[in-house]
Amino acid sequence: MRALIIDDSRAMRSILRRIVSGLSFETAEAGHGQEALDQMEAGLDPDLCLIDWNMPVMDGYTFVTRVRANPAWRNVTLMMVTTESEQGQIVRALAAGAHEYVIKPFTPDAIVEKLQLLGLVDKGVLA
Amino acid sequence: MTALAPELSDVHAVVEQVWSSFLGDEEPLLPRYDASGPLPADDVWSAAVSIHGGWAGTVTIELSATLAQNLTRLMLAMDDEPLDDADVADAVGELVNMVGGNIKSLMPGPSTLTLPYVAAGRAAHASDTTEVARLDAAWVGEPVRVSVHTTS
Numbered sequence: 001m002r003a004l005i006i007d008d009s010r011a012m013r014s015i016l017r018r019i020v021s022g023l024s025f026e027t028a029e030a031g032h033g034q035e036a037l038d039q040m041e042a043g044l045d046p047d048l049c050l051i052d053w054n055m056p057v058m059d060g061y062t063f064v065t066r067v068r069a070n071p072a073w074r075n076v077t078l079m080m081v082t083t084e085s086e087q088g089q090i091v092r093a094l095a096a097g098a099h100e101y102v103i104k105p106f107t108p109d110a111i112v113e114k115l116q117l118l119g120l121v122d123k124g125v126l127a
Numbered sequence: 128m129t130a131l132a133p134e135l136s137d138v139h140a141v142v143e144q145v146w147s148s149f150l151g152d153e154e155p156l157l158p159r160y161d162a163s164g165p166l167p168a169d170d171v172w173s174a175a176v177s178i179h180g181g182w183a184g185t186v187t188i189e190l191s192a193t194l195a196q197n198l199t200r201l202m203l204a205m206d207d208e209p210l211d212d213a214d215v216a217d218a219v220g221e222l223v224n225m226v227g228g229n230i231k232s233l234m235p236g237p238s239t240l241t242l243p244y245v246a247a248g249r250a251a252h253a254s255d256t257t258e259v260a261r262l263d264a265a266w267v268g269e270p271v272r273v274s275v276h277t278t279s
Contacts (some may be wrong), residue, residue, distance in 0.1 A: 008242070009221040010214070011202035015149065018204060021172030053241055054224070078250045083228020104225045 001120065004028045004046035006036045006063065007081070008055040012104075016081065018051050019108045022023070023121050033058030046076055048120055051098070053082035053089070059115055061093055068097035077118055129163055131182060132259035133233045135273055139228040139262055142273050145222065146266065150201055160265040165249060166191060166270055171248035176220045176227035180238025183278040186227035187254055189220065189249065194269035195219050216245040226273060255279045 003025040005016045013029045021027055028044055032055040040046070049067070051060040054070035058066075060080060067073045079100040080093050090101050102115045115121040146156045165171075167222035172195040175187040189196075199210055200216035221241035228240055244250065263272050 009217055009224070011199065011218040012266065014203045027243050054242060056242060083225050083231075083240065085228065085232040086235055086238070105145045107148055
């Protein structure tokens with residue numbers, strides 16, 4: 001399994017990388033949505049994208065809409081990981097095609113729990 | 128007119144949650160009662176995010192350079208490797224992003240959050256803002272100040 005971590009913060013990418021690497025995911029990283037799209041168009045084939053909302057160049061919401069508009073990427077699981085916690089924004093992201101939504105700050109267990117719900121991690125696994 | 132402001136207890140809860148989630152529970156964030164003036168300008172990192180929409184304001188964090196470097200090492204899982212300013216700016220910016228985003232959720236919306244601004248030194252404040260909440264705390268003996276400002 002491969003995870004693409006999309007966040008403009010290197011520190012946050014590092015935290016998420018440690019969590020999903022501990023779950024045996026291979027990881028790739030991008031600093032904004034356009035960089036992530038560029039990697040995917042160049043052949044990167046992630047099973048999971050962890051996506052911040054507020055980023056320069058292309059925000060996470062736009063990235064979700066762009067991925068969902070391409071049938072070739074219909075099997076990619078999209079999980080928002082963001083400080084944006086207004087109900088309207090959560091609904092908007094899920095309506096656009098995100099599968100899950102995690103609000104920062106989070107614990108590693110919160111990420112694991114969401115990945116278990118998505119069927120990407122076996123039950124009983126701890127980060 | 129009194130500006131709408133978050134409760135200080137809510138600000139404290141947000142900061143504690145961010146702190147414990149990313150920096151662990153082993154060393155608690157403690158109140159700092161001896162805070163009088165601002166942190167020394169030559170030994171501080173500061174960061175701000177602004178909120179626009181249903182509520183308008185700015186959330187700032189000031190913390191000692193030692194604390195900024197320590198939390199950067201924790202977030203990047205680095206030991207003794209040298210840190211550069213870009214690493215520290217990134218970590219401090221993410222910290223204020225999380226605190227600001229969660230304070231935004233306490234206030235009337237819908238609203239948007241800017242990307243963080245980070246400075247080595249004390250941050251500039253806009254002249255049309257008023258500080259409405261301030262939390263002075265310490266982590267492993269190093270000071271941190273979180274302030275919420277509303278736009279007049």
